[in-house]
Amino acid sequence: MTSPSxxxxxxxxxxxxxxxxxxxxxxxxxxxxxxxxxSDAADMxxxxxxxxxxxxxxxxxxxxxxxxxxxxxLAAQGRPPIIVLSxxxxxxxxxxxxxxxxDDYLSKPCNPxxxxxxxxxxxxxVKDDDSVRGRGDVYRFAGFKLDCARRELLDPDGVLVALxxxxxxxxxxxVERPERVLTRDQLLDFAxxxxxxxFDRAVDVQVSRLRRKLDRPGAxxxxxxxRGEGYVFAVRPKRG
Numbered sequence: 001m002t003s004p005s006x007x008x009x010x011x012x013x014x015x016x017x018x019x020x021x022x023x024x025x026x027x028x029x030x031x032x033x034x035x036x037x038x039s040d041a042a043d044m045x046x047x048x049x050x051x052x053x054x055x056x057x058x059x060x061x062x063x064x065x066x067x068x069x070x071x072x073x074l075a076a077q078g079r080p081p082i083i084v085l086s087x088x089x090x091x092x093x094x095x096x097x098x099x100x101x102x103d104d105y106l107s108k109p110c111n112p113x114x115x116x117x118x119x120x121x122x123x124x125x126v127k128d129d130d131s132v133r134g135r136g137d138v139y140r141f142a143g144f145k146l147d148c149a150r151r152e153l154l155d156p157d158g159v160l161v162a163l164x165x166x167x168x169x170x171x172x173x174x175v176e177r178p179e180r181v182l183t184r185d186q187l188l189d190f191a192x193x194x195x196x197x198x199f200d201r202a203v204d205v206q207v208s209r210l211r212r213k214l215d216r217p218g219a220x221x222x223x224x225x226x227r228g229e230g231y232v233f234a235v236r237p238k239r240g
Contacts, residue, residue, distance in 0.1 A: 009123055010034040012053040014044045014070075015085070016062045020108075024057065027112040033119075041065035053080045054126075055119055058102075060086035071102055075164065081122045085110065103165060125169070139175040141237035142219040146175060156216060167210050170203075174223065174233035183230040207231055 011033050013024045021037040028035035036051060038044040040062050047053070056079070060067035071082055081103040103122045106115055137148040143156030151168055153161040163171065173182065173190035182190075184203045207223060214222050224234050 008032060008034045009054040009119075010036065010052065011055045011057060011119060012036050012038060012044065012047055012051075012080075013057045014038045014041070014062070014067075015057075015059040016040055017059075020059075024112065024115070027116060028119075031116045033116075041067075041070040044070065048080075055123060056080055056082045057085050057115070057119070058082050060084060081126055081165075083115070083118055083122060085115070138240055139237040140240075141175065141235050142214075142222060143216065144214065144219075146171060146237075148172060153213075156219075161213050163210075163213070164206075166206050167213070170206055170210055174231075175237045178233045178236045181226050181229050181232050187230070 011028050013021050013028070013035060014037075015021050015024075016039055018039070021039070025035040025037050036047055036053070038047045041064055044056070044058075056074070058067050058071060065073075067084060067086065071084065074080075074082065084102040084105045085108060086105070087108045103125070104118050106118060139146045139148075144161075145154040146152075147154075151163075153163055153168075153171065155161050169190055170187060173187060187203045187207075211223050220234070222234055224232050226232055
């Protein structure tokens with residue numbers, strides 16, 4: 001598999017509409033990306049094997065394997081980050097897309113410049129995650145151990161707790177900023193994007209999922225809601 005260029009990030013555009021594929025490919029190329037296209041999930045798999053990708057722009061409604069199934073599968077494989085681009089644009093569809101592993105979600109039709117901006121934002125977050133992993137930070141709280149280098153959370157019994165990319169970034173944001181209120185806008189910046197109108201509810205859903213994964217007897221309420229303001233991580237972790 002060919003490695004993507006570090007100077008020109010490679011984006012793979014997956015959509016069954018040839019006009020959309022061609023149009024988005026031209027937009028990304030003009031914006032300094034390498035851009036390749038695929039017509040469905042099977043074609044996407046072949047292109048990933050052949051050329052790799054730094055980012056996938058993925059349609060949901062395709063023949064064969066649909067985009068949600070492909071997104072869920074790729075998330076389990078440690079895939080490149082994914083931006084879902086779909087005609088299904090209500091909040092419920094957006095939340096489902098994020099829950100199965102997408103890093104961002106845009107509705108069709110969208111402003112191509114916004115899509116490029118979102119792509120750059122996602123890639124910056126990936127770079128920041130890599131930087132954190134390189135530091136090897138470890139945080140311990142309420143019996144849990146968060147290893148940022150390994151991107152792993154162990155519960156008090158030493159059992160691995162599975163975290164999605166968004167859940168990991170949310171938890172990292174909390175443990176790095178304990179005992180202070182973090183607004184939804186801030187959490188959006190840390191975990192998703194700055195499109196607060198679209199994703200306020202997505203933050204609430206991800207926090208709820210994270211709370212369930214941190215729920216252990218005797219641990220207390222680790223993430224507290226501050227009505228009208230946001231959320232606060234109620235304990236101060238220890239480093240190392």
